[in-house]
Amino acid sequence: MSKTDWIAVDWGTSHLRAYAMSGGSVLDERMSEDGMGSLERDQFEGALLALVSDWLGTRTPVLACGMVGARQGWVEAPYASVPTAVDQVKMVNAPTLDPRLDVRVLPGVKQANPADVMRGEETQIAGFLALNKGWDGVICLPGTHSKWALVSADEIVSFQTFMTGELFALLSEQSVLRHSLAAGGWDDTAFAEALSDAMARPEKLAAKLFSIRADNLINGTAAEVSRPRLSGLLIGAELAAARPYWLGQQVAVVGAPELARLYVKALAEQGVPATHVHGDRMTIAGLNAARLREGISA
Amino acid sequence: MSKTDWIAVDWGTSHLRAYAMSGGSVLDERMSEDGMGSLERDQFEGALLALVSDWLGTRTPVLACGMVGARQGWVEAPYASVPTAVDQVKMVNAPTLDPRLDVRVLPGVKQANPADVMRGEETQIAGFLALNKGWDGVICLPGTHSKWALVSADEIVSFQTFMTGELFALLSEQSVLRHSLAAGGWDDTAFAEALSDAMARPEKLAAKLFSIRADNLINGTAAEVSRPRLSGLLIGAELAAARPYWLGQQVAVVGAPELARLYVKALAEQGVPATHVHGDRMTIAGLNAARLREGISA
Numbered sequence: 001m002s003k004t005d006w007i008a009v010d011w012g013t014s015h016l017r018a019y020a021m022s023g024g025s026v027l028d029e030r031m032s033e034d035g036m037g038s039l040e041r042d043q044f045e046g047a048l049l050a051l052v053s054d055w056l057g058t059r060t061p062v063l064a065c066g067m068v069g070a071r072q073g074w075v076e077a078p079y080a081s082v083p084t085a086v087d088q089v090k091m092v093n094a095p096t097l098d099p100r101l102d103v104r105v106l107p108g109v110k111q112a113n114p115a116d117v118m119r120g121e122e123t124q125i126a127g128f129l130a131l132n133k134g135w136d137g138v139i140c141l142p143g144t145h146s147k148w149a150l151v152s153a154d155e156i157v158s159f160q161t162f163m164t165g166e167l168f169a170l171l172s173e174q175s176v177l178r179h180s181l182a183a184g185g186w187d188d189t190a191f192a193e194a195l196s197d198a199m200a201r202p203e204k205l206a207a208k209l210f211s212i213r214a215d216n217l218i219n220g221t222a223a224e225v226s227r228p229r230l231s232g233l234l235i236g237a238e239l240a241a242a243r244p245y246w247l248g249q250q251v252a253v254v255g256a257p258e259l260a261r262l263y264v265k266a267l268a269e270q271g272v273p274a275t276h277v278h279g280d281r282m283t284i285a286g287l288n289a290a291r292l293r294e295g296i297s298a
Numbered sequence: 299m300s301k302t303d304w305i306a307v308d309w310g311t312s313h314l315r316a317y318a319m320s321g322g323s324v325l326d327e328r329m330s331e332d333g334m335g336s337l338e339r340d341q342f343e344g345a346l347l348a349l350v351s352d353w354l355g356t357r358t359p360v361l362a363c364g365m366v367g368a369r370q371g372w373v374e375a376p377y378a379s380v381p382t383a384v385d386q387v388k389m390v391n392a393p394t395l396d397p398r399l400d401v402r403v404l405p406g407v408k409q410a411n412p413a414d415v416m417r418g419e420e421t422q423i424a425g426f427l428a429l430n431k432g433w434d435g436v437i438c439l440p441g442t443h444s445k446w447a448l449v450s451a452d453e454i455v456s457f458q459t460f461m462t463g464e465l466f467a468l469l470s471e472q473s474v475l476r477h478s479l480a481a482g483g484w485d486d487t488a489f490a491e492a493l494s495d496a497m498a499r500p501e502k503l504a505a506k507l508f509s510i511r512a513d514n515l516i517n518g519t520a521a522e523v524s525r526p527r528l529s530g531l532l533i534g535a536e537l538a539a540a541r542p543y544w545l546g547q548q549v550a551v552v553g554a555p556e557l558a559r560l561y562v563k564a565l566a567e568q569g570v571p572a573t574h575v576h577g578d579r580m581t582i583a584g585l586n587a588a589r590l591r592e593g594i595s596a
Contacts, residue, residue, distance in 0.1 A: 162507075176461070203500035210443060
């Protein structure tokens, strides 16, 4: 069995994901709920050790991206500013007590106007470009905070964040709509109709949300229709606002398969060719590219 | 001191408000957290008695509106359908054990297409029309679920609900934006700019929300700017979607003064004359009008 010669870490607000790596290959992976949002600065090392200590050798390089590099994270890795080359990343060393750990944190990217920030997605973009040399176009990263990034000549030129995933979670779990969305099921047609409706008349979004509840109350509309309708409205609003990004472009959708499938289909209906690549794989590829570039090894 | 000859009750999802009445005059008022959302069917009588038992005579009429008449409420008061005359309301008796109580619940109003419902606002509208005989126009009732209603010849002709208040609460208290909105303060200019921006380009709403957080992170924008900006974006989105309601109409804004002020000002900037009337007063006037019509007395 191969030995872990480095560890790739995707450390977001709510989760910590770690991959035992041998070169570019994943030997093992683990996840915990020790997200950056629940940790004080002096708790990061312990959270990491709790997850990966049996993977460590005498001194094992750990490369981490995501909110772990925020001001409230383990160590602040200052943002790079757009336009920024994805292959010139200044990593920051995180302070550690355990001599087996050699931890570097990758910086996020910021944009002054319109104001925007990312932490973690820049590494997925770098991973995608490492695997697709010379690719120009738009990368869409759907999720809690969806990002759309214009990429050219190995640079992130500009980007825009949408709170689509967080809005869906808040509305479906905590708003009055939760009563109408509680049950499971999914209807593709309801999604497509709501999406098309939101894209055609995005100014009506605010009026469409409560209709989901009312339609359930009056007409008994099932959750398997209500849920994709909410999803379609929110993704439709995102696509309407992101139109300058995808119009006339080739698009790569980087994310979890189920969610990415919805974006690829929606873009296809707008005549935009979009391909799907797996988000976790891009994170690992981006961290590995940074490792190789810096010549980091155990 | 006058005697309580009836009790007006505004019973919503989260609160119970009761008014000791002598004719059309309020003698006393009380509020509790025993909203319909936290009560089982057999707990409504106890919640009411806990609040008002010392107001009761031998047999005291109680008129109640709001979510208390929902299917999950004290007793279901079936919806009237638009168009519906506000002065022909079929009240439903609530089952009671205490012989001092004579409780009637007013129905809500529903609309088939687009699907919509209201419970409580129809009574405020009836109160407004009782105090403003022959008034035709549009009534805007901002709040957790804002309503816009077209009123003509003492009928509610059509209406539309917006989740503006609930969205503001969820985004400002539970989303990533909470970090940027926590402090107090309010800047009128920031509100006006965000409102105007959202109304001019409502399709950009989904892109504007995260900017509030990013602008705070990158430029240190204060909460006193971030908070009115979120409010302006959401109210602007509501006004953009409600344009068919208010365009070329006279508008009455029925609600709490602080919130209503924002709507009146926003409408004025669109050249729409809007007046503000107090929401609680309209609820009481609507319940009193129903009482007089039915000849209900102690």
